[in-house]
Amino acid sequence: MKINHSLKLIAFITLLLCNSTLKAQKGWINLFNGKDLKDWTIKIAKHEVGDNFANTFRVKNGLMKVSYDGYTDFNQQYGHIFYKKPFSYYLLKVEYRFIGDQVKGGEGWALRNSGAMLHCQDPKTMLKNQDFPISIEGQLLGGDGTHERHTSNVCTPGTTIYMEDKLTTAHCLESNSKTFHGEQWVTAEFLVLGDSVIKHYVNKELVLTYTKPQVGGGNVSNYDPKVKEDGKRLTEGFISLQSESHPIEFRKVALFDLASFEKDKVKLDKIIVELLK
Numbered sequence: 001m002k003i004n005h006s007l008k009l010i011a012f013i014t015l016l017l018c019n020s021t022l023k024a025q026k027g028w029i030n031l032f033n034g035k036d037l038k039d040w041t042i043k044i045a046k047h048e049v050g051d052n053f054a055n056t057f058r059v060k061n062g063l064m065k066v067s068y069d070g071y072t073d074f075n076q077q078y079g080h081i082f083y084k085k086p087f088s089y090y091l092l093k094v095e096y097r098f099i100g101d102q103v104k105g106g107e108g109w110a111l112r113n114s115g116a117m118l119h120c121q122d123p124k125t126m127l128k129n130q131d132f133p134i135s136i137e138g139q140l141l142g143g144d145g146t147h148e149r150h151t152s153n154v155c156t157p158g159t160t161i162y163m164e165d166k167l168t169t170a171h172c173l174e175s176n177s178k179t180f181h182g183e184q185w186v187t188a189e190f191l192v193l194g195d196s197v198i199k200h201y202v203n204k205e206l207v208l209t210y211t212k213p214q215v216g217g218g219n220v221s222n223y224d225p226k227v228k229e230d231g232k233r234l235t236e237g238f239i240s241l242q243s244e245s246h247p248i249e250f251r252k253v254a255l256f257d258l259a260s261f262e263k264d265k266v267k268l269d270k271i272i273v274e275l276l277k
Helices: 002-026 265-275
Strands: 028-030 040-044 057-060 062-065 077-084 090-096 111-119 136-141 153-155 159-163 166-168 188-193 197-203 203-213 238-243 247-256
Touching: 062 090, 062 238, 090 111, 090 265, 111 188, 111 247, 153 203, 197 238
Parallel strands: none
Antiparallel strands: 028 247, 040 077, 057 062, 062 247, 077 238, 090 188, 090 247, 111 136, 111 238, 136 153, 159 166, 159 203, 188 197, 197 203
């Protein structure tokens, strides 16, 4: 009887774990469908919302590509492509790689540089000449072939964050990730839990944690003052990907919406563990 009871208990626990894993697998939303950009809105500095200047963002062979073959000079035309709806609690997964050479006129710091922008303002509220959306940036960097260069850092255009319960005014803070040289694919994941905590993972390794994202600080220009409500906690926002002068490809942009687990910490913690395996 004891043996049978133990076997039944093991089988029950196994079933629960399998169901949890299955739910985690089924809950993913492919923000990028691999076919087109119909669910996305483009905003490039010095151009109106919706103007995909020089076909900067395009889809080819199942990849979302950021390309500059239509540019004669980058001229600080920083671009962002926004998914169609905002999110609050989620895990975002981005698979990316840098390719080719930086376009003429790109800033030195923008070499092999892009980003996944979290808790973004609505692109429709950005002014024509605004450079970056008010947001939290999961900065994506590629190695230069020689030096150590961490990826999945955090930058704060028009925002502030807390590190170890202390407000930081630094614009960018480095993660402890490895350096990825060449044109290899890298998986970056961003766990965003409203205005409480944000965690960055690279190839399943936790590389950065910070808390209390809110509007404030500088490092964004030509914005509408009515939109930049300093001190406002960032509980939700849009997600966007950057064009900062170096060609980059994205083969996966997927999201698991965790909003339904917000009030149940036990379930939230369990599903996050499954998602990050």
